Structure formats: C-alpha cells, structure tokens
Amino acid sequence: MILLDPMDRRPIYEQIVEKLSALMISGVLKENDPLPSVRNMAADLSINPNTVQRAYLELEREGSIRTVKGKGSFVADLKNLRENHLEDMKKEFKNCALKLKAADLQEKDLTSMIHQIFNKTAGGGEENDHSR
Amino acid sequence: MILLDPMDRRPIYEQIVEKLSALMISGVLKENDPLPSVRNMAADLSINPNTVQRAYLELEREGSIRTVKGKGSFVADLKNLRENHLEDMKKEFKNCALKLKAADLQEKDLTSMIHQIFNKTAGGGEENDHSR
Amino acid sequence: MILLDPMDRRPIYEQIVEKLSALMISGVLKENDPLPSVRNMAADLSINPNTVQRAYLELEREGSIRTVKGKGSFVADLKNLRENHLEDMKKEFKNCALKLKAADLQEKDLTSMIHQIFNKTAGGGEENDHSR
C-alpha cells in the first residue's frame, strides 16, 4: 500500500503520516475506508508496530482518521482536510514568491517560471527533498 | 546580534547557522567582517560555547565563514552562498507551483496570486514556519 | 576493531575517521555493514562517546556512512570513496615526483626506484607518518 524510503532522514512514522495523507487527499482512500491494521501494516513494512501506531495517533490527532476500539481505523471526513491542505500549499507558495521578490526577482520572472511548469507535459520538476 | 526562538524545534546550532546565513545574504554582514567570538556569542545567548562552536564549524564547512585559530572567525566570499541560496529558493517555488497544479489550480490562479504579491506595499505574507 | 595511537598528534576523532576509511577502502568493512554503536566504540577505546560521535558525523558528511536514528550507522556506497582516494594518492605521487625533479633527480632515478618497489616481495616501505 505504501512504500518507505530508507534514504529519507525523517522519522518513519512521519513518512507514514505523509504517505497516508497523500492517499486520502488524492482520493485513493475515500471516507470511511478502513485502514490496514497496525499489525498488518507493520508486518508489510517490516517495521515495529509501535511506529505504525504512532503514525495512526498522529493522523487521529489531526482529525484525518478515526479509530474504533476493537474494529480498526477508518478514514474520516475529508472536506476539511482537503481545504486545509490547499490553504497550506497556497500559503507556502506565496511565501516563496515573497522571498524571491525580496531577492530582486521581477513579477515576469515568476510568471514565466509558472508558464514553463504548466506547459510541460512531464516537467523536469524537482522531487520533494527529504534532506531533513 | 541574533535572537534564538525557544519554540523552534530545530537544534540551537542550526538556528544560529540560519540566522547568520541570513545576515550574510542580506548584506548586514559583509565580506571579511569579524563574527562575534565563540565565547561572546555564547554569553550573549546564554548558551554553551560548544553549541556556538558547532554552528561556526557548520558555517565554515559550507564555506560561508573562514576561521583563524587565535584570531577569530570572519565572513568569507559570499558570491557562491548567494547563488546557492537563490537556486534553492527557485526550486522550492517551482515545487510549490507543481503541487498546486496537481491540486487542479490553473495557471491564471497562480499568476494572479503573484500579481497580488507584487502590487501590495506590505504583503500579508506568512512568517517562516519552524515546525521542523 | 580499531586502535588509537596516543603519539599521533592529530585529534582522536580524525584518527577514527582515517582508520574507518581505511577499513572501508580495503574491503574489511563492506557496504551496509553495521558500524559499532557510538557507545560501544567509545567504551572499547576508553574515550568519550561524543568523540566517536564526532568521527561518525564527519564520515557521514563525506558520504562514507549512513546513519539511522535509533538503528545505528552503516557503511554506505563505496564507489565514490574509493575513486576519490585513488585520485588523492595519484596527486600526492605526482607531487612527490615533481619535488624530486626540482631536486635535480633524473627520470631514470625515479623509474629505477619504482622498479625496485615492484620487484621486491616485501618492500621496506615506511609507515605512514602522523607527525601532523
């Protein structure tokens, strides 16, 4: 279901949170879908169940999933999650733009970068960096 | 000279590296300017000299400062530092744009956001987040 | 596993880096082999764990090992390490030859020295000097 990157230097539970969030946001996991049990996922990924447990706790804390004792974990209401995620990305985008403005780049420089991105089929985009 | 944020979850030495880098990039610290001595900065920030030392070590390794035993540490050649920093910011910007594209935003949505930023006197930009 | 030379004037952590590099280059330590834990090696060498930690930090920075929090440190990809090491040795060799040329030695003097080395079973080579 998900794949860990051993080169990623972030804690494993954080990777799991991120991957599952992505699956939920992208619609692969829909509302009320059951998540793999802690034990199953731990076995699949060959990691400690504690680590999976911690990831699920994190997801529950942020409201993305809900856990029912004895039944398992399920995807929660996603509307808020999606909206929050979109807002976060917009904020981050504006923040970057501001910094580039501070570095003396002009509006046309940024719009041309964006134009490039939207007019390439498979852009030479950079992968997310997990350097830390 | 610099101020630590106790809420920042990153290690102290990393905060120092970032703050000093920012001062050098923004031009507050110019080439060959002396940095505060390890002991002085440690006393100013009420932290252990070893921690400052580690930050300076990091800065020297990345070539931002140059250190002479018995004399002190000095700002080094900044051309490379500035260029690297600009490239990093551009990458981050493109990355954000790609994610927003994946979230179904259109080119005009992004360009209009940029237009807003460049035509506001004091933008409502968010502060850098140090969540980690 | 490794042995420190108290007469070596270089810092301890640098000796550790050198010894471990040698073990990796010579193939005693192979890719993905686990290194001794920081605490273990510190106990073995009767030195402070911080000192070992510093050596490991150095090795990771140069890409020779890869470290996973909570798991330990492991030998990384060695191709680059080996190539760099070979280049360094070639440079040093050429440098020596240049100096001898400057001291009025002729090409045949050098080639005959080399011939000797390659035709002796156990060369009377000098040990690395750690004078600094």
Next chain:
Amino acid sequence: MILLDPMDRRPIYEQIVEKLSALMISGVLKENDPLPSVRNMAADLSINPNTVQRAYLELEREGSIRTVKGKGSFVADLKNLRENHLEDMKKEFKNCALKLKAADLQEKDLTSMIHQIFNKTAGGGEENDHSR
C-alpha cells in the same frame, strides 16, 4: 623576503619555518648568511614577534640555523639539511608508490606518470596542498 598565505590553515610559525627551509635548500640563503632580525621580520609580515621567534626556535632546534646572543641568527651548515631533505622526499615518494601498488596500479602506470612529469615544460602539476 617571504610571503605568508592567509588561506593556509597551518600555524604561521610553521609556514615561516617551511619557507625559510626552502630558501636554504634552494641556495638563496647560503651558509653563514644572516637572517632578518626577529623584530624586522615581524614588522615586515605584520605579525607578532613571538610568532617569528617561535619559527627561529624551531629552525635552531632542527639545526638549520644558529643564533648568537646580541648578534642575530645565521644559516648553519647545510650539507646535512640537504641530504636529510632529499632522503625524506625519496621516502615519501616510495611510500606513495607502495600505496598505489596496493591499489592495483601497475609499474607501467607509475612510470608513465613520471614520464609525463619529466616531459612537460610547465607541467600541470598540483600545488602543495595545505588543507591541513
């Protein structure tokens, strides 16, 4: 008379020792030639007289110069100095050759490198590295 390299990370007194040795070995300074006074050289190089003093002490310890109270310092007998220096360089050269042999290079690889060096007018030789 001599020039310090501020980028050289070795202690200043060590640089002075090296430069003066080179001048004596190459014959620019001959036996019984007077060396600049400690004060003069310190003024010339804009450094602390203590530092020059330490360099002279080092040179006297290794027998390259001799100091007469109230008169100054003078170049000593150079025969031994020259011979020792040559022997040291030969040892170093053989050592390098041995290491390259251990790295699976063949005799012809080394002799061809030497041939290159002796048949280039202004060789693309590497500068001495003072990285540490």
Next chain:
DNA sequence: GTGGTCTAGACCACG
C-alpha cells in the same frame, strides 16, 4: 537499545 543535542568545565595551541 540507538543516535542527536546540549551543558559544564577542562586543557591545549596560537598570537
């Protein structure tokens, strides 16, 4: 258990 960070305080080399 592991590594990562930090403190307190020491000693050394250099200028």
Next chain:
DNA sequence: GTGGTCTAGACCACC
C-alpha cells in the same frame, strides 16, 4: 585574548 578538542554526564526522539 582566540578557536579546537575532549570529558563527564544529562535529556530527548526514535525504534
């Protein structure tokens, strides 16, 4: 005075 190294011992995050 400066930076560089080391020790002793602590606390944290992660697994």
